[in-house]
Amino acid sequence: MTQGPNFEELVGEDLPAEEEARLRRAHELLLAAGPIAELPPGLEEPTIGEQRRPQDENVYQLLPRRRVGAALALAAAIALVAFVGGYIVGFRHEGFTAQYSVPMHGVAGVDASAKIQIGSRDANGNWPLKVEARGLPRLKTGYYEMFLTRGKQMFTCGTFGGAGAKTVKVRLNAPYQLQRGDGWIVVKELPGRPKPGPTILTTA
């Protein structure tokens, strides 16, 4: 039998028999179905069928066609210079040199996001992390914990608190050999719960 929430606790005990049977059926189907997956960022919006948008037929031509390519090339060059400059300026300070960064997004209706900057591996095999999170729900109790995920395995990389509308910046550490395909999650840890709490941020 699948573990799940107690039906009577969820709906109370004051329901007419017919309504209770109807809700119980939905409850049992939910248990049998199992969880629905969180979408990866690439699937948040439909990306197909763009070429058939009717409004595309009425786009004004602002530049002669022969100049569009040159303008795009110039814009790309400016963007590249700005990106490389920002990368160097942003990543080389406070003694932390980021090798690459990974974006995270909120799950289950949480309007939060984060960026993990992963530094150079030190002599002891640790990967320093710099996490910058925005919009994390304010905690009355508990704290946040970051995990490295690999398949069904989870490895803790440290905990932090202090969240709200402001940006939270923390230094954490991943004492594991990072691999291609690794993911990261931030969960909310509740006092007294032996297992990790609900996921708040994910890279998936």
Next chain:
Amino acid sequence: MSARKDKEMELALDLDVRARARNPKPRAAPAEQCSDGELLVRIAGGDREAFDILYRRFVRPVFSLALRRLGDRGRAEDATQETFTSVWRSAGSYKPERGPGAPWLYAVARNAIVDRTRARSEPPAEAPDAPSTDPGPPEEAERSWLAWRVHRAMQELPEHERPLLELAYWSGLSQSEIADFLNIPLGTVKTRTRSALGRLADALEELQ
């Protein structure tokens, strides 16, 4: 003479307006209210808005199905993209008289997933020592179809109700933990949970 002609013209215009008022052109229902099958018919005619709505209804069920079958997020994402590309291209092959849209879309998703399974190059499996206790293909197919219907129905729930069921059933939180997590009163959690279960029951009955 000229004045009479003008009068006749006015009368003709007036009659035309009245005739149109009596027999207005049937207006299409808003796409949000369309059934899955109606959306597919619209998509076959190149309706981008209908496609967007169908996508939002089904993208999580399709991705969940693919993830369950393929066990890999990257390949599941590819299979999901492929499913919706097929829907956009082949919606014309959907025949409303043969049944609702959800089973048709389920078949399209299943085909895309099977294609991904075949594309995987696996090393030859070693013979197991004991018979597997995993569910066989018929049980797995039945479970996938059930999950598909439930996940599809979940997408119909309002944004303020869906997370409550997800947290209660799939994150293992108690109602007071959900109240704490979402920062809403416990009474609101109870009311919304009961309401969400009721809506889910309605949606599942419609999908039968």
